[in-house]
Amino acid sequence: MKILFLTWKSFGNDDMIAAFRSLGQEVEELPYSDKDEPADGAAVKAFADQVKTLSAECVFSFNYFPVVALACKDLGMPYLSWIYDSPYVRLYHYSIAYPTNHVFVFDSSLALEFQQGGIGTVEYLPMAANTERLGAMKDFGAFRKSKWKCEKEVAFIGSLYTEKHTFYQRLTGISDYTRGYLEGLMAAQKQVYGYNFVQETLKAHPELIEDMRKFLPMTPGNDSVESIEYLFAQYVINRQITALERQELLGEVAKRFGLDLYTPDEKLKLEGCVNHGPVDYYDFAPYVFKEAKINLNVSLRSIIAGIPLRGFDILGAGGFLLTNYQSDFLNFFVPGEDFDYFESKSDLMDKISFYLSHDEARAQIAENGFRKVAAQHTYRHRAEEMLSFLG
Numbered sequence: 001m002k003i004l005f006l007t008w009k010s011f012g013n014d015d016m017i018a019a020f021r022s023l024g025q026e027v028e029e030l031p032y033s034d035k036d037e038p039a040d041g042a043a044v045k046a047f048a049d050q051v052k053t054l055s056a057e058c059v060f061s062f063n064y065f066p067v068v069a070l071a072c073k074d075l076g077m078p079y080l081s082w083i084y085d086s087p088y089v090r091l092y093h094y095s096i097a098y099p100t101n102h103v104f105v106f107d108s109s110l111a112l113e114f115q116q117g118g119i120g121t122v123e124y125l126p127m128a129a130n131t132e133r134l135g136a137m138k139d140f141g142a143f144r145k146s147k148w149k150c151e152k153e154v155a156f157i158g159s160l161y162t163e164k165h166t167f168y169q170r171l172t173g174i175s176d177y178t179r180g181y182l183e184g185l186m187a188a189q190k191q192v193y194g195y196n197f198v199q200e201t202l203k204a205h206p207e208l209i210e211d212m213r214k215f216l217p218m219t220p221g222n223d224s225v226e227s228i229e230y231l232f233a234q235y236v237i238n239r240q241i242t243a244l245e246r247q248e249l250l251g252e253v254a255k256r257f258g259l260d261l262y263t264p265d266e267k268l269k270l271e272g273c274v275n276h277g278p279v280d281y282y283d284f285a286p287y288v289f290k291e292a293k294i295n296l297n298v299s300l301r302s303i304i305a306g307i308p309l310r311g312f313d314i315l316g317a318g319g320f321l322l323t324n325y326q327s328d329f330l331n332f333f334v335p336g337e338d339f340d341y342f343e344s345k346s347d348l349m350d351k352i353s354f355y356l357s358h359d360e361a362r363a364q365i366a367e368n369g370f371r372k373v374a375a376q377h378t379y380r381h382r383a384e385e386m387l388s389f390l391g
Contacts, residue, residue: 001025001390003080004056006032011084011281011309012062012379015130019379020060023387028054032061032068039066039093039223047071058390063088064103066223069095078102080386084127084309086110087234087302092226097121102389107306108328123389126328127309128382129316131374134286137317143287151274152258153356155292156250157285158310161243163265168240171215178211186241189301193325193343196304198241199233212236238301246298249345253296257352260292289319293362294355297323307332312377315339315369320362322351332376338369 003020007013007029020027030050037043048071051059059072064081072079073095082104083091091110096103097119104125105111111124143149171179189198202208209228218231253259254273261270262285266277279285289295295314299306305327314321321339323329333339340355342348355362 001057002055003027004051004054004059005029006059006061006065006068008032008034008062010034010062012128014282015128015133015379016060016062016082016383018130019383022380023383025383025387028056030054032065034063034065037067039070039095043067044070044074048075051075051077060386064090064093064096066090066093066095069093069098069101072100073098076100078390080104080389082106082125082382082386086300086306087230087238089221089224089226089231089235091122092224092230093221094223094225102386104386105306106309106328107303108331109304110306125382125385126307126332126377127312128377128379129312129373130379131316131370132378134313134317135370135374137286137290140287140291143284143291146284148262148276148279148284148288150260150288150291152260152272153293154253154257154296154352155260155262155288155294156246156253156296156298157262157279157281157288158246158298160246160250160261160263160265160268161239162247162268163263166240166243167216167236168243171212171236173215174211178208181205181208182237186237186244189238189241190245191344194305194327196238196301198237198301199229202229202233202237203227234302241301242298245301249298249348250296252345252349253352256349257356260288262288285313286317289314289317292319293359294322294352295319297321299324299326311339312373316373316377318366318370320355320366321369322348322355333369333372337365338372339365 003025005017005027017027044067047067058078060080062082063085069079078100080102101121103122106127108124111122114122185201220226220228251270254270259273261273261275262279264278268275297311299308307328323341325341325343335341342351
């Protein structure tokens with residue numbers, strides 16, 4: 001089968017292409033923009049014409065694009081889409097229900113939401129790692145000479161949302177009541193992992209939405225079914241909770257244990273932290289995962305149950321992973337055996353202290369995690385699962 005693979009600046013392109021080809025599939029790469037574009041007739045026809053010219057039998061993309069779904073529906077051609085972003089509002093476009101779609105999401109709770117809503121085209125599929133490539137990366141020479149070399153024992157790769165203004169920071173004129181309520185809501189949600197009550201709370205209090213809309217005029221799309229409370233919950237409040245949580249937790253980790261931080265905001269300073277700036281994710285981040293004694297994951301609060309891509313990349317590189325609680329981990333991995341998780345700030349500090357003083361246990365857990373990913377969670381495994389839906 002000839003798969004038209006849409007390439008944009010997404011993670012995993014080379015790994016997924018190699019996986020499809022290892023299964024005997026022909027892959028044709030087509031550059032594609034991930035920018036928002038109107039799913040109008042002209043755009044759909046233009047893409048459909050490209051597909052016909054290239055004689056493809058199936059289209060694949062990381063993340064979901066309505067223009068592609070509309071064109072594939074017109075062509076009667078399967079569209080495989082694997083989502084790794086969260087939140088991802090395009091999933092709520094009306095085209096999601098087209099029978100030519102096979103949309104895979106990495107968060108089981110999100111898949112359940114769609115399935116309970118009668119949308120049978122959305123399936124749960126966790127992310128993956130290319131353990132063959134990651135395991136072969138053993139020459140630390142260039143890494144240890146780079147600006148990204150590890151100087152501490154604990155590391156975190158990701159945004160702290162300090163590099164630019166968040167949507168929440170635009171809410172400058174909201175009432176004292178609204179601000180107080182939102183601050184209380186965020187403080188409460190920070191204490192809970194595995195369940196997110198922000199969206200349902202906003203739905204029950206439309207006056208909060210109306211006040212926020214005066215300063216941040218968000219509006220659901222005319223061709224999609226996302227709610228206004230979804231937009232404010234996922235893109236405003238949950239993102240702000242994540243920003244507060246990451247800065248609080250990582251600040252405390254840096255102060256007590258030291259921290260290698262790899263983040264877009266190169267000017268950010270935390271006591272005890274070496275801020276290396278953004279790291280080259282493909283060529284150098286795996287060496288961080290291997291070199292750090294403990295790799296932290298603090299998930300975006302819009303991810304309810306899923307294992308973020310960062311989690312698989314750490315495990316797939318043979319790194320030791322300490323993450324906040326995410327229930328999907330427990331479907332595949334054993335805490336204390338393949339990875340470990342924390343449930344509060346004090347629990348995080350206790351576990352960092354424990355694992356830094358138990359080298360053999362930590363190394364064995366990292367090895368177990370790597371072996372389990374290699375045996376069950378590579379891109380080849382995921383490609384096989386996706387293709388099985390095509391019959």
